[in-house]
Amino acid sequence: MQKPSIPKGTRDFGPAQVARRQHIFNIIRRTFESFGFAPLETPTLENLSVLTGKYGDEGDQLLFKVLNSGDFAKDVTGADLEIGSKALLPKVAEKGLRYDLTVPFARYVAMNRGTLTFPFKRYQMQPVWRADRPQRGRYREFYQCDADVVGTDSLLCEAEIVLMMAQVLNGLGLDDFTIKINHRGVLRNIYQALGGEGRESDLFVAIDKLDKIGRDGVTKELLERGFTEATVETLFELLSVAGNYEEKLERLMAGFVTAGVEPDGPRPTAEEPTEVPVAYRGLTELATVRDLLAASGFKQFDRLEFDPTLARGLSYYTGCIFEVKINNVLMGSVSGGGRYDNLTGSFGLPGVSGVGFSFGVDRLYDCLEALDLFTATAETPTRCLITHFDAASGRAALPLLAQLRAAGIPSELYPDVSKLQKQFKYADAKGIPLVIVLGPEELAAGLAKIKIMASGVERVLPLAEVVTALTAE
Amino acid sequence: MQKPSIPKGTRDFGPAQVARRQHIFNIIRRTFESFGFAPLETPTLENLSVLTGKYGDEGDQLLFKVLNSGDFAKDVTGADLEIGSKALLPKVAEKGLRYDLTVPFARYVAMNRGTLTFPFKRYQMQPVWRADRPQRGRYREFYQCDADVVGTDSLLCEAEIVLMMAQVLNGLGLDDFTIKINHRGVLRNIYQALGGEGRESDLFVAIDKLDKIGRDGVTKELLERGFTEATVETLFELLSVAGNYEEKLERLMAGFVTAGVEPDGPRPTAEEPTEVPVAYRGLTELATVRDLLAASGFKQFDRLEFDPTLARGLSYYTGCIFEVKINNVLMGSVSGGGRYDNLTGSFGLPGVSGVGFSFGVDRLYDCLEALDLFTATAETPTRCLITHFDAASGRAALPLLAQLRAAGIPSELYPDVSKLQKQFKYADAKGIPLVIVLGPEELAAGLAKIKIMASGVERVLPLAEVVTALTAE
Numbered sequence: 012m013q014k015p016s017i018p019k020g021t022r023d024f025g026p027a028q029v030a031r032r033q034h035i036f037n038i039i040r041r042t043f044e045s046f047g048f049a050p051l052e053t054p055t056l057e058n059l060s061v062l063t064g065k066y067g068d069e070g071d072q073l074l075f076k077v078l079n080s081g082d083f084a085k086d087v088t089g090a091d092l093e094i095g096s097k098a099l100l101p102k103v104a105e106k107g108l109r110y111d112l113t114v115p116f117a118r119y120v121a122m123n124r125g126t127l128t129f130p131f132k133r134y135q136m137q138p139v140w141r142a143d144r145p146q147r148g149r150y151r152e153f154y155q156c157d158a159d160v161v162g163t164d165s166l167l168c169e170a171e172i173v174l175m176m177a178q179v180l181n182g183l184g185l186d187d188f189t190i191k192i193n194h195r196g197v198l199r200n201i202y203q204a205l206g207g208e209g210r211e212s213d214l215f216v217a218i219d220k221l222d223k224i225g226r227d228g229v230t231k232e233l234l235e236r237g238f239t240e241a242t243v244e245t246l247f248e249l250l251s252v253a254g255n256y257e258e259k260l261e262r263l264m265a266g267f268v269t270a271g272v273e274p275d276g277p278r279p280t281a282e283e284p285t286e287v288p289v290a291y292r293g294l295t296e297l298a299t300v301r302d303l304l305a306a307s308g309f310k311q312f313d314r315l316e317f318d319p320t321l322a323r324g325l326s327y328y329t330g331c332i333f334e335v336k337i338n339n340v341l342m343g344s345v346s347g348g349g350r351y352d353n354l355t356g357s358f359g360l361p362g363v364s365g366v367g368f369s370f371g372v373d374r375l376y377d378c379l380e381a382l383d384l385f386t387a388t389a390e391t392p393t394r395c396l397i398t399h400f401d402a403a404s405g406r407a408a409l410p411l412l413a414q415l416r417a418a419g420i421p422s423e424l425y426p427d428v429s430k431l432q433k434q435f436k437y438a439d440a441k442g443i444p445l446v447i448v449l450g451p452e453e454l455a456a457g458l459a460k461i462k463i464m465a466s467g468v469e470r471v472l473p474l475a476e477v478v479t480a481l482t483a484e
Numbered sequence: 485m486q487k488p489s490i491p492k493g494t495r496d497f498g499p500a501q502v503a504r505r506q507h508i509f510n511i512i513r514r515t516f517e518s519f520g521f522a523p524l525e526t527p528t529l530e531n532l533s534v535l536t537g538k539y540g541d542e543g544d545q546l547l548f549k550v551l552n553s554g555d556f557a558k559d560v561t562g563a564d565l566e567i568g569s570k571a572l573l574p575k576v577a578e579k580g581l582r583y584d585l586t587v588p589f590a591r592y593v594a595m596n597r598g599t600l601t602f603p604f605k606r607y608q609m610q611p612v613w614r615a616d617r618p619q620r621g622r623y624r625e626f627y628q629c630d631a632d633v634v635g636t637d638s639l640l641c642e643a644e645i646v647l648m649m650a651q652v653l654n655g656l657g658l659d660d661f662t663i664k665i666n667h668r669g670v671l672r673n674i675y676q677a678l679g680g681e682g683r684e685s686d687l688f689v690a691i692d693k694l695d696k697i698g699r700d701g702v703t704k705e706l707l708e709r710g711f712t713e714a715t716v717e718t719l720f721e722l723l724s725v726a727g728n729y730e731e732k733l734e735r736l737m738a739g740f741v742t743a744g745v746e747p748d749g750p751r752p753t754a755e756e757p758t759e760v761p762v763a764y765r766g767l768t769e770l771a772t773v774r775d776l777l778a779a780s781g782f783k784q785f786d787r788l789e790f791d792p793t794l795a796r797g798l799s800y801y802t803g804c805i806f807e808v809k810i811n812n813v814l815m816g817s818v819s820g821g822g823r824y825d826n827l828t829g830s831f832g833l834p835g836v837s838g839v840g841f842s843f844g845v846d847r848l849y850d851c852l853e854a855l856d857l858f859t860a861t862a863e864t865p866t867r868c869l870i871t872h873f874d875a876a877s878g879r880a881a882l883p884l885l886a887q888l889r890a891a892g893i894p895s896e897l898y899p900d901v902s903k904l905q906k907q908f909k910y911a912d913a914k915g916i917p918l919v920i921v922l923g924p925e926e927l928a929a930g931l932a933k934i935k936i937m938a939s940g941v942e943r944v945l946p947l948a949e950v951v952t953a954l955t956a957e
Contacts, residue, residue, distance in 0.1 A: 014831075014832060015531075015534055015591040015594050015595050015831045015832075016531060016534075016595070017526075017527055017529075017530065017531065017534075017591075017595075018527065018529045018530070018531055018578075018579050021527035021528075021529055022527060023524070023525070023526050023527065023592055023595075023596075024524065024525040024526075025524060025596075026522035026523055026524065026606070028525075029522075029523035029524065029525055030523070032525075033523075044865035044894050045889045045892075045894045045895075046889065046894070046896070047864060047865065047866035047894055047895065047896035048865075049499035049502075049863060049864040049865060049866075049914075050499055050502040050503070050506075051496070051497065051498060051499065051502065052496070052497040052502055052505075053490075053496050053497075054490055054491065054494035054495060054496065054625050055494075055528065055581075055611065055613070055625055056490075056491045056494055056548075056613070056624070056625060057490065057491070058489060058490065058491055061488055061489075061490075072553075072554075073553070075529075075550050075551070075553070076550070076551040077548050077549070077550055077551070077581070078548070078549040078550070078551055078573075078576070078577055080545075080546070080548070080615035081545075081569075081615075082568065082569045083569050083572075084565065084568050084569040084572045085568070085569070087565060087572075089562055089565060092557065092560060092562060092565055095555065095557050095558070096554075096555045096556050096557040096558070099556075099557045099560075100551075103551070103576070104551055105491075106491050108528075108550070118488040118490075119496050121488050122488050122489070122490075122496075123496075123498075128863070128910060128913040128914055130899055130900075130910075132864070132896075133499070138528065140528070140529070142553035142554075151529070152527050152528055152529060160899070163899045163900050165899035165900050167878075167897065167899045168899060303879070303882065306879055306882040306883070307882045307883070307885070307886050308882075308883060308886045358487075358488045359487060359488075390522060390601070391520060391522040391605070392517035392520065392521075392522060393520035393522075405640075406776070406779055409776065409779040409780045409781075410779070410780070410781060412780070413780050413781045416518045416519065419518075421517050421518045421519070421520055422518075422520065423519070423520035423605075424640065426603055426633070426636045426638035426640045426641060427603075427636050427638050437601060437603075440601040441522075441601055
């Protein structure tokens, strides 16, 4: 006999878990929609020609590939087999599973360029799949919730990302959060301050590992990559600049001026440029985002940190970058994003810039669970169970059952003739809050007994008044 | 440059389509929950050991299989290659995509037998994948919405399936529907009336094709399978029995009695058995379901048809079977289901009987579209766009924007400084119903101009009264 199982890194979600996950989705959806983002859904299966090469070599490895249907091996030759999987792959698989929501979004924008109204604001809440090694907070099937605006370079979009991040986390009751913000322009200026040119990505990749390998590890890596000890010293002075948001902006600017970094900003934007004596694009934009937040009534500046060490890896970001941590749980970032200048270039539509961010629902779920922030969730939506004594009283309950449902009270009649005790046990196990007892005596007298399970309180009411009484409950 | 595309049989859903699909999901979800069904979600990826052999040979062919990650070809030998795909498959793929919601449900029940409370009522609304040839109403990725009860043989469950089918279709405005009902016991009795034994499935499969190949085609097939002409004649007399629901029950009973079919019912149930002079299980149960519907206040008996030709193929049904057609659209069935006696047997948990049914959301969508039953849907959830003249008036609008959102009115500030005409065009293209104009004059006077896009009506209001006015809008 086969013992059933599910693939590692995947999960079943029972009734209580689905209800809790829906709670998270609803708060995110309401926030996205409140800011004018419209929903988009893309297929689970994408052509590998769309997915491959978009996520780096490691990403290509982690893509789930789907076997062609029918006689998939018909074009495979013995020579292919000798070379191995690499030669076989293009002959046996043309499709893969969605790996993130950004590439499908870019594909959608490129395919529908003629009919979309720009700026185009979309949100997308769908699962993605990665053949990663499963571990804490990392699954092979997990949900992302993305919101992106393309077709505008207004910094209002950056400010609204911070507002949305805070609104969702506050809505979930996750108060102890830090929204980290940085700007690729700041990292570029830092690189210039070190006297570097053209190898920014080496620096980004090394800084990105600061969390994991620490200052010593990063130093070692940078020395190996040909940076000098003096340079690395300057780097850490700049990265560890102290103070609040504004103070860090000022001190970094002073550092850039001292190092002779050529001013490169502000680029022209719709907003009033913040007045700064020397204009570096990254610093200016970060100042503007802060001003727009203040003008929008944002109050949680103690949870917004300008972190010059935030790099967000090798990704395609070109402007502001974001990352959110929940401080009182040991968990990777629960949200992140940034501005990009060329989302759809690889799909034949250059020059589409935009900014977006993503929530990891599964990590938010794990945080809420770790902090015990979920309210008790029943195993069923049923609010009322009608119990009965025999087939006749069961059948006599059918009109009441229909009335309860019509009044919007999810209800069940226990389907079998069973001992009352068993019926109550069913209500108890599922967390059904109200039980109606309809025995022959009650029916003969035109009455119903209602028991509130939590308190044990019982009331006897005329049958005709039950629906009204429970609607008020 | 790569021209992006999506795999055939898959679809992108833009904002208006997602909104329309959500409308369908919401009505189905509310109905399921109103009847006490609790949500379950299972992974997209299932082990092929769970999926294979559950859907017949054709189903095994139509399963999407997922390549093992890493060096998937490492165990493939030249000998495998000579045999072909059949030999390669088990070496390169261990997982597949969910093909329906029933097998994962059975797997879930078997895996969690120890912790579930029975009767267990679950609903599940998730996509499934089949490598079928795409055609009208048939996609490779499509949604099913299933509700099942396991652990009770009460016919109340069957009656409630009819109630739920009708409630969903009425809720969607699809009034011209027919819910067909039959019983595997009736088909078995018909088979016995023909003098047959032990080859019922031949008969079921042939009858199932009546819609497609007609009486002549079915006759030809049955003669080839060894049935006599007289038998086929009797068969069609029984299948084409005329009258309403009750009349058909009576006439079939008379036919079975005449043919000397041994009584086989009623099986013991919790309900009062309907009084019939000779008890055939199928007919008795169909009569009981009708009685329970009447007792529940069901009024649409003109849309419930007892159809003795309904067979629902080779599937595992053992009791009542259901199928729903929308009569005024050319479209396959939009819903179907039935009772089964041994859902989880292949997963080591025998004797779990239950009854369930499924809605095809994509077909419901196509029906609603064909009948023009969708109300106009905007391309955005945004209710209000704030337009502005320059960076200063845009920034001055931020407090109002925050107030509108806090009041539950999804709102946007046009992000760029643009001509007013362009901003209005944006509102128009997206179907945003309200536009606020905040120019320097309005701001100086503490006023805002509100334009209702549908009527063109404009009002000028003190800024402080805007949110209250729009909340009432």
